Amino acid sequence: MTADTLTEYAELDAFLHDRRYTRGKSVQRKKLCNNTWAERLDEGSIGIRLHDTDVVVWVSDHEVRLNADGWFTATTKDRIDRYSPFYIRQNGRWYVCLNRSGEGARYPFFDGITMVKRDDTWVPTDVPDLSAEDAQNRMTRRFIDRAMRGIGDRPLTNCPVCLAWKAMTPELLHKHILDHVITRDISVGMVSMSIERRFGEGHFQTMLWNARATRRVSPPGDTITWLERSALRRTLVDILYVGAITSKHGRRPVLPQEEVCIPA
Numbered sequence: 001m002t003a004d005t006l007t008e009y010a011e012l013d014a015f016l017h018d019r020r021y022t023r024g025k026s027v028q029r030k031k032l033c034n035n036t037w038a039e040r041l042d043e044g045s046i047g048i049r050l051h052d053t054d055v056v057v058w059v060s061d062h063e064v065r066l067n068a069d070g071w072f073t074a075t076t077k078d079r080i081d082r083y084s085p086f087y088i089r090q091n092g093r094w095y096v097c098l099n100r101s102g103e104g105a106r107y108p109f110f111d112g113i114t115m116v117k118r119d120d121t122w123v124p125t126d127v128p129d130l131s132a133e134d135a136q137n138r139m140t141r142r143f144i145d146r147a148m149r150g151i152g153d154r155p156l157t158n159c160p161v162c163l164a165w166k167a168m169t170p171e172l173l174h175k176h177i178l179d180h181v182i183t184r185d186i187s188v189g190m191v192s193m194s195i196e197r198r199f200g201e202g203h204f205q206t207m208l209w210n211a212r213a214t215r216r217v218s219p220p221g222d223t224i225t226w227l228e229r230s231a232l233r234r235t236l237v238d239i240l241y242v243g244a245i246t247s248k249h250g251r252r253p254v255l256p257q258e259e260v261c262i263p264a
């Protein structure tokens with residue numbers, strides 16, 4: 001049995017107690033939907049686990065903690081919408097909203113945000129100043145625009161580090177690709193990575209690009225199709241932006257606030 005939406009602690013508790021499916025026993029862990037499980041954690045708390053991340057933790061019936069662990073994806077958003085009292089809406093960045101329409105009270109989302117129920121209303125325990133993140137993203141956007149400009153007129157460079165992108169953590173990848181973008185150095189590996197993240201391994205577009213890229217002729221800029229350019233831009237945004245903004249592919253780096261700084 002799976003459950004479409006369970007937005008109250010009592011509902012989840014009952015779900016884990018549902019004796020029809022557990023031979024009369026209360027269970028520790030039970031599937032809610034695709035890749036998503038409800039599980040009992042310490043001292044009465046209940047977690048909603050998506051893959052390896054507890055995206056929602058009901059600490060008690062009046063305290064809920066939300067955590068994307070850098071996976072600011074449509075799926076994470078969907079699970080929070082379905083298994084917590086909140087809705088995630090994007091307006092520039094993610095906001096925790098108290099109703100589906102996104103109108104009324106809303107609070108900027110960050111990993112680990114804790115909502116508590118006071119006088120029957122949910123409020124966050126902490127509202128951090130995220131203006132440094134916003135400034136960083138505005139600056140990053142300008143760097144990306146600048147790096148993408150005239151991309152058809154410049155040959156792509158060969159960077160062996162970029163080719164090993166799969167072996168890098170999101171944090172290392174962020175640092176490495178940021179250096180490329182700041183120096184307007186777009187490598188063959190950056191495009192390969194973007195195509196594969198966008199279309200997937202074994203997809204026709206990926207194979208097409210790889211066939212061109214491995215002929216040892218760096219594909220000159222003017223052979224980059226609009227599709228490859230748009231995949232590259234999308235990937236640069238996913239890798240380089242900081243904070244809770246929907247990411248199309250993969251995990252965004254989780255950088256400590258003090259590392260969110262604007263490059264000079």
Ligand SMILES: [Zn+2]
Pocket residue numbers: 159160161162163176180187189
């Ligand atoms: Zn590189």
